[in-house]
Amino acid sequence: MVPKWFIGIIGVTAIGLGVTIGSAATSEALAKGTPTDVAVELGAEGLTPSRTALVAGQPYRFVVTNTDAATHSFILEPADASNTPLTMENKQAEADGIATGQTASVEWTFSEPGDYQMADDRAAKSEPGLVSQFVVVPADTPTLTVQLGDFSVTPGSTELQAGKPYLFEVTNTGAATHEFVVEPATAVDEPLTKVANGAKVEAEAEDIAPGQTKVVLWTFPTPGDYQMACHVPGHFEAGMKAMFKVVP
Numbered sequence: 001m002v003p004k005w006f007i008g009i010i011g012v013t014a015i016g017l018g019v020t021i022g023s024a025a026t027s028e029a030l031a032k033g034t035p036t037d038v039a040v041e042l043g044a045e046g047l048t049p050s051r052t053a054l055v056a057g058q059p060y061r062f063v064v065t066n067t068d069a070a071t072h073s074f075i076l077e078p079a080d081a082s083n084t085p086l087t088m089e090n091k092q093a094e095a096d097g098i099a100t101g102q103t104a105s106v107e108w109t110f111s112e113p114g115d116y117q118m119a120d121d122r123a124a125k126s127e128p129g130l131v132s133q134f135v136v137v138p139a140d141t142p143t144l145t146v147q148l149g150d151f152s153v154t155p156g157s158t159e160l161q162a163g164k165p166y167l168f169e170v171t172n173t174g175a176a177t178h179e180f181v182v183e184p185a186t187a188v189d190e191p192l193t194k195v196a197n198g199a200k201v202e203a204e205a206e207d208i209a210p211g212q213t214k215v216v217l218w219t220f221p222t223p224g225d226y227q228m229a230c231h232v233p234g235h236f237e238a239g240m241k242a243m244f245k246v247v248p
């Protein structure tokens with residue numbers, strides 16, 4: 001017969017252990033170079049990756065799920081290439097014949113920073129939507145670990161440097177869906193913008209589900225006061241903002 005107080009302690013210890021094991025496993029995994037997952041949906045709407053900015057020299061595993069009615073292939077290649085998968089030793093960055101409902105994975109470490117794309121090139125000629133561009137940043141790019149809670153923003157850093165690219169890794173640690181917007185300190189839902197490859201890009205990541213991580217790569221050309229905020233209705237008012245400075 002185990003006394004009730006003992007069960008209580010076991011319960012608490014188990015929770016404590018769970019958390020400890022969880023975080024220890026994460027740092028150990030990073031040290032050993034266990035790949036970071038990049039979920040990719042290959043659907044009727046095209047290719048939707050969970051991350052659009054990766055870091056050179058770090059291992060990734062692209063977990064590609066085909067939700068479309070047709071069979072597709074998946075390749076990683078330089079931006080604007082056509083059916084030219086990256087190669088490493090005798091390995092090619094591709095997965096062929098992914099049937100409807102199937103998931104395939106491709107593990108890859110990018111040795112060089114640059115502009116890349118993921119594509120189903122065999123279909124790309126008739127379906128240009130099956131291409132999605134992403135960037136690989138140099139290994140020494142500073143990364144900010146941003147946490148979105150219910151209802152707070154933990155910015156990771158409160159002083160950044162102008163003219164330097166930063167990779168914001170934004171994780172939703174809350175129970176509600178959040179978004180991540182970078183804007184001037186006095187603004188409300190006016191994300192910073194830039195033009196990249198002729199298209200307007202906003203400094204934000206929308207629809208971040210609980211537990212999900214999205215990334216935003218941003219360079220601040222102008223010093224000043226800024227904030228990271230969530231503009232899901234009511235969240236900003238509930239405290240979802242964190243101020244930071246960009247110094248010259």
Ligand SMILES: [Cu+2]
Nearest residue numbers: 178230232235
């Ligand atoms: Cu929110």
